[in-house]
Amino acid sequence: MAERLCREQQRLERKLAETIGFPSAMILSNGESVTLHSLKEIRGSLGVDSVDAVVRANAEAEFAAHQARWDAADTEIRYSAAMLAEHEAANRAEALLEELSETPATTLVGVAAKLDAVLKEGQPSEDEAEFPWPQIRSVIEDIARISRQRETG
Structure with missing residues (x-):
């Protein structure tokens, strides 16, 4: 939003x-x-x-x-x-991110969701090649792969 x-x-x-x-x-x-x-x-x-x-x-x-x-x-x-609505939405997103960071994850999916939120909020573009964005995307993919293996294994 x-x-x-x-x-x-x-x-x-x-x-x-x-x-x-x-x-x-x-x-x-x-x-x-x-x-x-x-x-x-x-x-x-x-x-x-x-x-x-x-x-x-x-x-x-x-x-x-x-x-x-x-x-x-x-x-x-x-x-x-429009500018006021944008500022309000940005403040709300920031508050939600803060709440998310203070809430412990209880599953791998929860960990992946927290990393995904960091990725979406922090990286300048979806294909950003500078550290740490590719590494964070890699960790999210690893978590998804491990979760799938646990479901099928």
């Missing part, structure tokens, strides 16, 4: 970024155009003289307008709601 919600949140963020663009404002600094992505950056990049005060006010207004467009589109496509 967390992975599915993460992909949905990323899809919506990509849609917002492509249609609205991340909130920003542009100023001229030393003859070059500079894009700033927060009010803190805007306020920190300009001095205190009257020319900079006007440039700062214009940049802040530009940023606020861009942020308002982002917020309106966010409300329409529900990006923030």
Whole structure:
């Protein structure tokens, strides 16, 4: 669920970024155009003289307008709601993994299930070749093989 919600949140963020663009404002600094992505950056990049005060006010207004467009589109496509749902699902998955690690396995299947949970949560991709992922997959296969042998033997 967390992975599915993460992909949905990323899809919506990509849609917002492509249609609205991340909130920003542009100023001229030393003859070059500079894009700033927060009010803190805007306020920190300009001095205190009257020319900079006007440039700062214009940049802040530009940023606020861009942020308002982002917020309106966010409300329409529900990006923030998707992001919140993804965070909640990730927190729930983390709590379940913690509970799983604290629960003793009583069978080989239980041991395999715990290793499989570690594998699914930790490895960057299903065919990750870096240590320890191939070794963990090998242990899970060994446990499955031993369990099958016990069932048939």
